[in-house]
Amino acid sequence: MSGGDNLDFEIRPNPAPVGDADRATLLANPGFGRIFTDHMVTIRYAEGKGWYEPRVEARAPIPMDPASAVLHYAQEIFEGLKAYTTPGGGVAMFRPDANAARFGQSAQRMAMPVLPQAMFLESLHQMIKIDKAWIPQSDEGSLYLRPFAYASEVFLGVRPAMEYLYLVIASPVGAYFSGGVKPVAVWVTPDYTRAAPGGTGAAKCGGNYAAGLSAQAEAFEHNCEQVVYLDAVERKYVDELGGMNVFFVLDDGSLATPPLTGTILPGITRDSVIKLAERAGRRVEERPVSFSEWRSGAASGRIREAFACGTAAVITPIGTVRSPEGEFTIADGGSGEVTMGLRQELVDIQRGRAADPFGWVHRVI
The missing domain is CATH 3.30.470.10 (Aminotransferase class 4, branched-chain amino acid transferase, N-terminal domain)
Structure with missing residues (x-):
């Protein structure tokens, strides 16, 4: 042939x-x-x-x-x-x-x-x-x-x-979460980075995941389900989680997420969340978000929710953030209204229970 x-x-x-x-x-x-x-x-x-x-x-x-x-x-x-x-x-x-x-x-x-x-x-x-x-x-x-x-x-x-x-x-x-969707705790690693400018961060290759296993083990040691990476240059800005992109919901209802500069994976769920949020009239900023902004924003109420997103778990609320500097919670540590609303809307489209305004659903049979 x-x-x-x-x-x-x-x-x-x-x-x-x-x-x-x-x-x-x-x-x-x-x-x-x-x-x-x-x-x-x-x-x-x-x-x-x-x-x-x-x-x-x-x-x-x-x-x-x-x-x-x-x-x-x-x-x-x-x-x-x-x-x-x-x-x-x-x-x-x-x-x-x-x-x-x-x-x-x-x-x-x-x-x-x-x-x-x-x-x-x-x-x-x-x-x-x-x-x-x-x-x-x-x-x-x-x-x-x-x-x-x-x-x-x-x-x-x-x-x-x-x-x-x-x-x-x-x-x-089956369901990614056996007990339903619950807020996770994440560990901000001080020792490891996921990718550097010019590297393979935007490629979905096995080496990226192998290189992150030590960091994920570090997260488990601190009773966290996922690891959060900071940028490799300044070690200041949030890049993404071990296998998921991250979003922040601000007090004015807008969303912020790290930009696609080549160091993070261009998630398909990430792109879907942006389109759904914008369609609902929410402003979405793709911009650098520093860890200090995350911490101070959670303390002041400026950042009201945070969530991770990816194919396996769809959208996962982040409740607690731990690092060598201590820990903090986002709002009351629960599942935020915007987070869960976006999750439900996305799942309903995926499963054909809601209208598909973007033509995302690809029928096979």
Whole structure:
């Protein structure tokens, strides 16, 4: 099969899929990211040949040579998005075109070939169609889709690889919070930074997350669920959390969030929050917010709410902030009205329970 933008997927159904009864048992309490569907998508790439051999096949271990370039130089990128059941029995994704675009931007930053957006979207369609029985039917359930690509060339030289493998796997997930949405405590790390100007902060690559594991462990040691990074230059301005963007709700009802200067991930949930807030008449400033402004604003009442946002948890209120200088709470430490209102509005659009004024919902079935 030749390379190109419009490849036909070869379908190789899993000869031994999980049985209906066993699948139902797994879906009763799927958790997050611990069980997987019957199939996966694979597409190969070779320099001079392009993308080729797109397949839907049984999910299985990937044969890998010990000299595969990704194991040594970490050329790897990924995305995360969800498929939802909609009223009436359909299935839809939320803004997959934005994930496709960001996947391409990450590839460019990591010196990897760009998968055509149409091929990216079709790979998701193929996964959802063949494994739609794995989508949980609970109110908070969804099918988490994980597209990723890595350098598969067997070569130890330090240069961009000439061969790559793109895959999609899927994991049925339940509510991210087992006890409902609750305010989290966050730790402002004094020792670690996430990314510097000119680095890979805006790319969704595994190395960014690996580099943050020590900081996340530091947060756990201080009884915090997430870590907050400050900028790498002045160690003064809030960048983002370990895996989520951050917003501040001010006393005049406006929102502030750190700007996209290349050091933080351009979150799709972040962009959605900005558009929803502006549509509701709220002013949104994308500007630097210092940690001292956050602390003093919480004390004076200028900053009334703070929340983190990302695909997995959607919107998470921040109640307590800890650092080596002590701790403080935002307002009464609870879930703010603006935060929870935005969350409900976004979830209702995602699940087809509310009007979709931006055309974000992408129907699959």
